Amino acid sequence: MDPRRLEMLLELSRLGSMREVAASMHTTTSTISQQLGVLAREAGVELLEPDGRRVRLTPAGRRLAEHAVTVLAALEAARADLDPRAAPAGVVRVAAFASAIRRRVLPVVTRLADEHPDVRLVVREHEPNEAVALLDADEVDLVIGYDYNLAPAASDPTTSTGSLYATPWGLGVPADRAGVAAQATDAAATVSAFRDSEWIVNSRNTADDEVLRVACSLAGFAPRITHRADSLDLVADMVLAGLGVGLLPLDRDGDRVAVLPVREPDLELRARTVVRRGREQWPPLALVLDLLRSPDQERDQARG
Structure with a gap:
């Protein structure tokens, strides 16, 4: 399957409108429609169905859009592997609970501004269940959530988690x-x-x-x-x-x-990071994860 067509399908799952997908990808609505028709033939299933004057994804289309997240992330990781000298650049969307934002995220914002100005954080305050829902919807790239050691959170095979602090x-x-x-x-x-x-x-x-x-x-x-x-x-x-x-x-x-x-x-x-599996190698996200877990952060927290 052509990754560009997978990207179109993923954008349609996010935006819900052919016109908005065309605008975001700088092409025409007819091109998007034609390319998604080709993708449906490649996949061997119907990906779209009428919804009034618009279209929506079929259950098979939604499943393929979910796979597209992992596929496109893996391709991005492969590109980064081929050019390891490239400086990280991009916007990393973070959803975290309030005390984690104060303790860990805001110091990283300062460090990025000083050391990696091409990487920017967009921060949203949410409780873990809210943040994970945003991650599932691909509205954020990184969640900082928490659980208690006496009541551990359930594992999810579609995500990767890492310990942050306790x-x-x-x-x-x-x-x-x-x-x-x-x-x-x-x-x-x-x-x-x-x-x-x-x-x-x-x-x-x-x-x-x-x-x-x-x-x-x-x-x-x-x-x-x-x-x-x-x-x-x-x-x-x-x-x-x-x-x-x-x-x-x-x-x-x-x-x-x-x-x-x-x-x-x-x-x-126990505070922990959660990302979609396969995305942790995306250079801007990998950098942010490293900074969140850096010894400097641990020392700053101890002093705080």
């Missing part, structure tokens, strides 16, 4: 109630001390729900999940207001909100 998390409670868990020696005892409390979890992701159910099951009860908030600052404020208890980073202790360690088993949030 931070210890605990249970955020009003400081004047921290003493009820003073004698706790393990995770089950810590959460059990608050079994009658209401629980606060993330409003845009299910990772908190999953890890709380695992931790609380160790103590033989199910958490009463009542309140949901996206911002960690807001979670802390809700804890302080007496609405319940919730998960917070262990280093987030304040004057009136205490974060109790959850140990044996320990609780860690």
